[in-house]
Amino acid sequence: MSSIRHQPAAESTLARGGAKPPTGRSPDTRLSGVRVPLYTAHDVLLWVYFYPIRILSAFVHRDVLYRLGKIAELVAQVHLRRWKRMVAQRMLAAHSGITKDRAPHIVSRLVSNSVYHRLDDLILSRPGFHRVLFCTGIEGFDHLERAQSAGKGVLLLSGHFLATRLARRYLAHHGHPMLAVRNPAPNFRLAGRLSRRAVRPRLAELLHEVIGEEVFIDDPGCALKIFQKLRAGGLANIHFDGRAGGRPVEWPLMGIPRRFASGVFDIVRLSDCAVVPMLCVGRSTGFRILFSPMLDIVKAPTRDAFVAANLAAFVRSLEKQIIEYPDEWPLWDQS
Numbered sequence: 301m302s303s304i305r306h307q308p309a310a311e312s313t314l315a316r317g318g319a320k321p322p323t324g325r326s327p328d329t330r331l332s333g334v335r336v337p338l339y340t341a342h343d344v345l346l347w348v349y350f351y352p353i354r355i356l357s358a359f360v361h362r363d364v365l366y367r368l369g370k371i372a373e374l375v376a377q378v379h380l381r382r383w384k385r386m387v388a389q390r391m392l393a394a395h396s397g398i399t400k401d402r403a404p405h406i407v408s409r410l411v412s413n414s415v416y417h418r419l420d421d422l423i424l425s426r427p428g429f430h431r432v433l434f435c436t437g438i439e440g441f442d443h444l445e446r447a448q449s450a451g452k453g454v455l456l457l458s459g460h461f462l463a464t465r466l467a468r469r470y471l472a473h474h475g476h477p478m479l480a481v482r483n484p485a486p487n488f489r490l491a492g493r494l495s496r497r498a499v500r501p502r503l504a505e506l507l508h509e510v511i512g513e514e515v516f517i518d519d520p521g522c523a524l525k526i527f528q529k530l531r532a533g534g535l536a537n538i539h540f541d542g543r544a545g546g547r548p549v550e551w552p553l554m555g556i557p558r559r560f561a562s563g564v565f566d567i568v569r570l571s572d573c574a575v576v577p578m579l580c581v582g583r584s585t586g587f588r589i590l591f592s593p594m595l596d597i598v599k600a601p602t603r604d605a606f607v608a609a610n611l612a613a614f615v616r617s618l619e620k621q622i623i624e625y626p627d628e629w630p631l632w633d634q635s
Contacts, residue, residue, distance in 0.1 A: 453530025
């Protein structure tokens with residue numbers, strides 16, 4: 301475990317919390333030393349999504365939205381062509397098992413899936429959404445039941461897979477609500493300053509409607525809310541591939557060094573909860589939820605020793621999901 305590298309603290313960890321930024325805060329006009337333009341072509345897509353399409357979604361059937369999705373997909377495939385080339389290169393650089401001839405097709409499916417999951421978010425924000433969700437099956441549900449039987453709560457470990465929100469809402473409607481632990485700031489890397497100021501708050505509101513029970517990682521009471529959920533025997537969902545936070549640790553993901561948040565290990569160590577990997581793939585027209593066996597958590601006398609003993613297993617779980625479903629994981633462009 302000597303290859304674990306602890307990074308210096310730059311912001312509050314999940315366990316410590318911090319000041320919660322207002323969702324409508326104006327973003328910096330610079331990103332990585334480069335001035336962000338006033339608007340980009342991506343902004344046009346965002347405005348179309350949030351105004352005519354979102355308004356229309358309240359009145360039309362999903363089939364109509366998905367027909368619009370076919371047009372949006374064609375536009376996105378062209379608009380994101382440079383991003384697609386970059387992601388294909390990342391796939392080939394990683395130990396993902398993706399070949400040079402398969403990479404472009406996988407990236408194209410990733411773009412297509414991303415478009416339709418944005419439309420699924422609009423569906424999830426409507427009253428009575430559960431009537432149009434079609435779950436084709438839940439695999440490994442016995443793993444979740446076994447973990448819950450210990451009575452110490454279950455941390456559902458996942459990555460930023462596109463269909464995760466479908467799984468959370470579907471399970472909540474069927475008697476398994478879970479607390480979503482997430483970053484309050486939506487990803488706006490491709491957007492200009494205009495959308496970052498005007499559209500970002502709208503997206504934050506939409507995600508709150510879609511996600512439901514949630515806590516932000518920058519909330520000073522984040523850790524307390526997670527502990528309360530777990531101690532009541534409930535479920536909490538954490539994206540392990542999310543923002544690294546204050547005391548990140550480095551470990552290879554598919555052979556490429558990546559920083560991971562260490563706060564999740566504090567939650568597991570102090571609560572003694574079970575950890576079950578969860579994955580959802582598909583669209584609202586047909587999706588599957590998969591639970592893997594509980595991770596074998598190794599006890600350790602100190603925080604750092606606990607992280608060192610368990611980090612590799614957490615990463616392997618995420619890595620396995622990405623390799624099996626590369627067209628459902630949109631974070632290929634992040635390291």
